[in-house]
Amino acid sequence: xxxxxxxxxxxxxxxxxxNSLFRIVDxxxxxxTIRRPVTQDDTRPGGTVSGPTLxxxxxxxxxxxxxxxxxxxxxxVTSNLNINFLRRPPADRDLLAVCKLMRVGRTLAVGEVSIVxxxxxxxxxxxxxxxxxxxx
Numbered sequence: 001x002x003x004x005x006x007x008x009x010x011x012x013x014x015x016x017x018x019n020s021l022f023r024i025v026d027x028x029x030x031x032x033t034i035r036r037p038v039t040q041d042d043t044r045p046g047g048t049v050s051g052p053t054l055x056x057x058x059x060x061x062x063x064x065x066x067x068x069x070x071x072x073x074x075x076x077v078t079s080n081l082n083i084n085f086l087r088r089p090p091a092d093r094d095l096l097a098v099c100k101l102m103r104v105g106r107t108l109a110v111g112e113v114s115i116v117x118x119x120x121x122x123x124x125x126x127x128x129x130x131x132x133x134x135x136x
Contacts, residue, residue, distance in 0.1 A: 005027070005068065006024060006026075006027045006068070008072065009024060009027050009064060009067045009072065010024055012067065012072050012074070013063075013067075016074065020060070021036050022034045022057065022060055023035050023036075024064060025096070027064055027067070027068040028068055029068055029069045030065065030068075030069050030100065030101040031065055031068070031098075031099060031100050031101065032061050032062075032064040032065035032068055032098075033061070033096060033097065033098045033099070034057070034060060034061050034064060034097050034099075035097075035118075036057050036095045036097070037094050038053070038089075038094065038095060042091070046088070047090070047091050048088040048089060048090070048091055049089040049090075051083070053095075054085070054089070054115055054125045055081060055083055055127070057095055057113075057115060058081065058083065058099075058113040058115060058125070058127035059078055059081060060097070061097035061098070062078070062101075062113060062129045063131070065100075065101050065111055066101070066104075066109050066131055066133070069101060069109070070104065070109075073133060073134065075134040076131045076133050077131065077132050078129060078130075078131055078132075079108070079130045079131060079132040080128075080130040081127065081128075081129045081130075082127065082128050082129070083126070084125060084126045084127070085124070085125050086122075086124055086125055087122065087123075087124050088124070089115075089117045090117055093117045093119060094117075095115055095116070095117060095118070095124075096116050096118060097113050097114070097115050098114045098115075098116070099111050099112070099113045100113075104133075106133070107132065107135070108130055108132060108133060109130070109131045109133055110130050110131075111128070111129055111131075112126065112128050113125075113128075113129065114126055114127075115127070
């Protein structure tokens with residue numbers, strides 16, 4: 001993807017979600033990779049990352065991939081999100097979410113997200129999500 005398109009997505013996301021901690025690593029048609037540091041607020045007892053943190057990260061990766069594919073689409077909304085927690089992510093490493101859109105139609109986009117802890121290739125979660133797209 002060209003740098004100006006990714007910059008446009010970054011600007012939109014910063015304005016729409018000013019307190020968010022994620023950073024776009026890459027955004028291209030039908031894909032996105034985002035990074036998120038883990039903070040003390042993200043942890044749960046046992047020294048691991050909370051499920052809601054992982055779900056929010058996956059949802060954000062899907063949203064970024066949609067913007068990279070169809071253009072900035074503020075009114076795209078999550079219609080389904082299914083997550084499989086595969087292993088405990090350590091609370092002392094950033095998380096990376098790698099999203100691939102499997103289908104982008106006129107009204108729905110379906111994608112999958114693999115979440116890994118930085119420095120580890122084995123996923124901590126696998127997510128499949130669907131977004132409802134506004135009429136274009």
